[in-house]
Amino acid sequence: MSKSFTxxxxxxxxxxxxxxxxxxxxxxxxxxxxxxxxxxxxxMRKLGAKLSAGATSLYWYVANKDELLELAYDEVWxxxxxxxxxxxxxxxxxxxxxxxxxxxxxRHPWSADLLGRLPALGPNAMHVADKMRRLFKVxxxxxxxxxxxxxxxxxxxxxxxxxxxxxxxxxGVENYDPDEMRASVTKAAAQFPxxxxxxxxxxxxxxQAVRAMAFDFGLVSVLDGLERRLAA
Amino acid sequence: MSKSFTxxxxxxxxxxxxxxxxxxxxxxxxxxxxxxxxxxxxxMRKLGAKLSAGATSLYWYVANKDELLELAYDEVWxxxxxxxxxxxxxxxxxxxxxxxxxxxxxRHPWSADLLGRLPALGPNAMHVADKMRRLFKVxxxxxxxxxxxxxxxxxxxxxxxxxxxxxxxxxGVENYDPDEMRASVTKAAAQFPxxxxxxxxxxxxxxQAVRAMAFDFGLVSVLDGLERRLAA
DNA sequence: AGTGAACTCGAACACTGTACGAGACCCCCG
DNA sequence: CGGGGGTCTCGTACAGTGTTCGAGTTCACT
Numbered sequence: 001m002s003k004s005f006t007x008x009x010x011x012x013x014x015x016x017x018x019x020x021x022x023x024x025x026x027x028x029x030x031x032x033x034x035x036x037x038x039x040x041x042x043x044m045r046k047l048g049a050k051l052s053a054g055a056t057s058l059y060w061y062v063a064n065k066d067e068l069l070e071l072a073y074d075e076v077w078x079x080x081x082x083x084x085x086x087x088x089x090x091x092x093x094x095x096x097x098x099x100x101x102x103x104x105x106x107r108h109p110w111s112a113d114l115l116g117r118l119p120a121l122g123p124n125a126m127h128v129a130d131k132m133r134r135l136f137k138v139x140x141x142x143x144x145x146x147x148x149x150x151x152x153x154x155x156x157x158x159x160x161x162x163x164x165x166x167x168x169x170x171x172g173v174e175n176y177d178p179d180e181m182r183a184s185v186t187k188a189a190a191q192f193p194x195x196x197x198x199x200x201x202x203x204x205x206x207x208q209a210v211r212a213m214a215f216d217f218g219l220v221s222v223l224d225g226l227e228r229r230l231a232a
Numbered sequence: 233m234s235k236s237f238t239x240x241x242x243x244x245x246x247x248x249x250x251x252x253x254x255x256x257x258x259x260x261x262x263x264x265x266x267x268x269x270x271x272x273x274x275x276m277r278k279l280g281a282k283l284s285a286g287a288t289s290l291y292w293y294v295a296n297k298d299e300l301l302e303l304a305y306d307e308v309w310x311x312x313x314x315x316x317x318x319x320x321x322x323x324x325x326x327x328x329x330x331x332x333x334x335x336x337x338x339r340h341p342w343s344a345d346l347l348g349r350l351p352a353l354g355p356n357a358m359h360v361a362d363k364m365r366r367l368f369k370v371x372x373x374x375x376x377x378x379x380x381x382x383x384x385x386x387x388x389x390x391x392x393x394x395x396x397x398x399x400x401x402x403x404g405v406e407n408y409d410p411d412e413m414r415a416s417v418t419k420a421a422a423q424f425p426x427x428x429x430x431x432x433x434x435x436x437x438x439x440q441a442v443r444a445m446a447f448d449f450g451l452v453s454v455l456d457g458l459e460r461r462l463a464a
Numbered sequence: 465a466g467t468g469a470a471c472t473c474g475a476a477c478a479c480t481g482t483a484c485g486a487g488a489c490c491c492c493c494g
Numbered sequence: 495c496g497g498g499g500g501t502c503t504c505g506t507a508c509a510g511t512g513t514t515c516g517a518g519t520t521c522a523c524t
Binding site: 144163 | 359456457
């Protein structure tokens, strides 16, 4: 009876007749709305209005909101470019890719939410996955290890960036006050001596820079670890 | 004018009078609901009913639903235990912690969603963060590197587990049919030769086992990378 | 006994996603 | 020219959401 596995990607999109109305344009408008107002800012009615259409008209092109989100989500993957490992070497290619993934997520913070909710099965995601697989094959991995190495890098980038996005959303990037932050966190971490230690360092003055350093540190570590695996 | 930084954690919980009604009991009930029905299954009305209370009564103990989620989220952190690095060595301690984090998230799939939405600032999260900091200090890191190493490991575990949870949710763990899956994914990945290669391997027969292997692989890599950093 | 705080909760508001079905358009075939 | 019959739009309606408000209850203490 298995309800089986249906997905937007296995269904043909519908042709548009009325100008400004097609799966493609709907997704584009949805992306704009998402970038401007976040995941909560996207409603079918608002999206319809933006396209001068009734909210329910969209259902002709898209089965439901989740499908729409799948489509939008896949667009983010389109922005991640995988450099050719034959030209720059696998390690350099992996680094560039990692930075690109992080940037793409920071550009579209709502995608961080979707990561925990939708599997990445769209054509753009597939395309990236395909190229990544080749990257790690060129690097020297074989068999299942190709995918394992791939997952390892991807996991690191996601795991690093997702909380970063959450943090940006919680306390807006703009109205950030290092002193106030230090005070709040100090209070919250009052009974934790090791944590408090960190508070007194100046890492709260320019959190953006510190996070970039942290990302670097981890990326190098991960790549080192993979390299070591390669040697064995 | 900075709207400042308010959080549940900085406000005292309210005392309960009516039995079965307190911040603590509300959170426990919320956890049950979340574990049973997922993030979408938790509504204030349902939660109220579960506690034989009106939905709006809960607002006496909790400012809004987001606060409630913060509280529930922190409970997940309580389940993550950090072994003493002095007893078992930092590497072993880090491994055990990593497995524990993964398990905790798999036990409470809804927490994977929250990771991308809420910063982890609750007391339990703080406690874990404190112990983790000590772990990496014992390992030999110093200064900012303590936190960087910490982030690296955490990021890996999160990044690996979050998509795993999403995948489990998309196609239920129970009604999983390897052949059907292979067929679907093969179709979706039709034009990607490198990806297709993977499809023909037997990794789709026992995805649970493969994911466990992948987690292992990456964990070892990350720890190797950190160790190398330590040597330098 | 009276006052005020602590607490409960029904009603209402402004939303949400989506099912349904009536209508409009347009092309093709008899 | 007269229909079908698909393609497409969208108003209405429904069941649900989080949350505000304010009226009502209970209870401890003066």
